[in-house]
Amino acid sequence: MSTENSIIELAERYVNGQMLPDEQREFELKVQNNAYLAKIVNEFVLLHETMATYATRYSLKNEMNQWHNNIELPEAKLIETEKVTTKAEVETKSKNYLFSMNLLK
Secondary structure (H helix, E strand, O other): OOHHHHHHHHHHHHHOOOOOHHHHHHHHHHHHHOHHHHHHHHHHHHHHHHHHHHHHHHHHHHHHHHHHHHOOOOOOOOOOOOOOOOHHHHHHHHHHHHHHOOOOO
């Protein structure tokens, strides 16, 4: 196993909380004293957090899509469409529409 693979494996175990307490302390000391190791671990932590965020967003998006697919919308009423040319015709059509929707008495 190459050194970089070994570092990545250690970083993965560290981020996932799979190290024993003594091993974790020793690893944290190595990270503090080695800039390259610190960079690798920080990048791995960032990648891990980004993947977790993506998984959460993906799950929420799927859940919202299921909700949207299950929404029952009321049946739309068609509005009579004929050309009106005068203000009086517009007012009459508007009143008739409001009466038909029980919005005007």
